[in-house]
Amino acid sequence: RTAMHQCQRRLFSTSRSRMTTMPAWVIDRYGSNDVMRFTKNAGFPVINYPNEVIIKVHAAGLNPIDVSMRGGYGAATMAMKRDPLNVLQSGNEFPLILGRDVSGVIMECGLDVAPVYFKAGDEVWAAIPPWKQGSLAEFVVLNANEVSKKPKCLSHTEAAAIPYVAATAWSALVNTGGLSMDNCAKKRILILGGSGGVGTFSIQMLKSWGAHVTVTCSQNAERLVRGLGADHVVDYTAGPVRGPLTALEKFDLVLDNVGGATEGWAPGLLKPWCGAKYVTLVTPFLQNTDRLGVADGMLQTGVTVASKALKHLSKGVHYRWGMFAPNGLALDDISEMVDAGKIRAVVEEEFGFSQVPQAMLKVERGHARGKTVVSVS
Numbered sequence: 001r002t003a004m005h006q007c008q009r010r011l012f013s014t015s016r017s018r019m020t021t022m023p024a025w026v027i028d029r030y031g032s033n034d035v036m037r038f039t040k041n042a043g044f045p046v047i048n049y050p051n052e053v054i055i056k057v058h059a060a061g062l063n064p065i066d067v068s069m070r071g072g073y074g075a076a077t078m079a080m081k082r083d084p085l086n087v088l089q090s091g092n093e094f095p096l097i098l099g100r101d102v103s104g105v106i107m108e109c110g111l112d113v114a115p116v117y118f119k120a121g122d123e124v125w126a127a128i129p130p131w132k133q134g135s136l137a138e139f140v141v142l143n144a145n146e147v148s149k150k151p152k153c154l155s156h157t158e159a160a161a162i163p164y165v166a167a168t169a170w171s172a173l174v175n176t177g178g179l180s181m182d183n184c185a186k187k188r189i190l191i192l193g194g195s196g197g198v199g200t201f202s203i204q205m206l207k208s209w210g211a212h213v214t215v216t217c218s219q220n221a222e223r224l225v226r227g228l229g230a231d232h233v234v235d236y237t238a239g240p241v242r243g244p245l246t247a248l249e250k251f252d253l254v255l256d257n258v259g260g261a262t263e264g265w266a267p268g269l270l271k272p273w274c275g276a277k278y279v280t281l282v283t284p285f286l287q288n289t290d291r292l293g294v295a296d297g298m299l300q301t302g303v304t305v306a307s308k309a310l311k312h313l314s315k316g317v318h319y320r321w322g323m324f325a326p327n328g329l330a331l332d333d334i335s336e337m338v339d340a341g342k343i344r345a346v347v348e349e350e351f352g353f354s355q356v357p358q359a360m361l362k363v364e365r366g367h368a369r370g371k372t373v374v375s376v377s
């Protein structure tokens, strides 16, 4: 295996490094937090394609999906993305490394990457797709188009708080919601669940694009979200928010980070018949594929989303699902916004690399006020 590893590196990579193992936090089965295992002998990532880069991880950001994936969430779809020909062989993914955000330094480049796009030593950040090995490790391999130059004004810890939520918000608000810096002025946006990772990033991006932003959150998060620019805040712990939100002028877009019952009434807060959109990030897509298998799960998903979209279209509003999508180009734009002082990292708590289980528990407890980040080196 080591010989094959070295051979692949000679074929596609500019480096002649001989490392074959690295420290990492891995899981060998799905379960609760006690499945997290530290090892010094995780497989060193290999450049398999000439457009890949190996990043030395300095900081890793955690997201709710890490806790969910630790428990097996999305396993069926991820298995298909990793290896479509062996989708029925369970357990191939182990040892699995979690961690969806990385800030670090390029250590090795594929032959198509250097020196045009990146070179060894570049400081970069990226959101790691859930089907790839994550950043709770000393090194990670990614496609160069998933990677972007890190904002100069941020430390690695701060930078690791942004990419996954930023790529998700970009996918939901820009690609799905149709918003951009050129069409946001005076648009009224409602963010349900504004105090966590996606919310704290989205508020800042939308405000820098000139939107009017209303946010729901707990009373004790009001100061945080107002400090990020939220124009109007509704405290969901004071009672049902539907009434106070219905009393407001209607919205051009609702970003739903909460899901559940909100889906029943939140589309009714939109301006009808003028292209307004309800975009929810809380979708049953991966539960469906976990429960029914990939083919039936996707079919079920298609039927569900199509029937909901049609139902809402008849009332004059668009119903959409927002999904994370890796996007190095979006991170380039976001990096500029950060360096221009328009977006800041909201790091709630930083943990050392030996404290990964504690960091996972922190995310699992919920009530996030921004992001949890692990300092790796």
Ligand code: NDP
Binding pocket: 063, 064, 065, 165, 168, 192, 193, 194, 195, 196, 197, 198, 199, 216, 217, 218, 236, 257, 258, 281, 282, 283, 322, 323, 324, 366, 367, 368, 369, 370
């Ligand atoms: P976080 O855990 O960082 O934040 C969630 C926030 O919502 C917390 O601050 C929480 O604080 C607050 N909250 C909880 N209940 C309510 C409520 N009823 N009303 C208002 N606020 C509430 O999560 P993320 O921001 O990272 O993600 C948000 C959601 O989006 C998650 O459900 C996540 O799974 C999903 N997601 C989906 C993706 C996709 O590809 N579809 C990608 C990324 C995220 P408190 O409880 O103290 O009020």
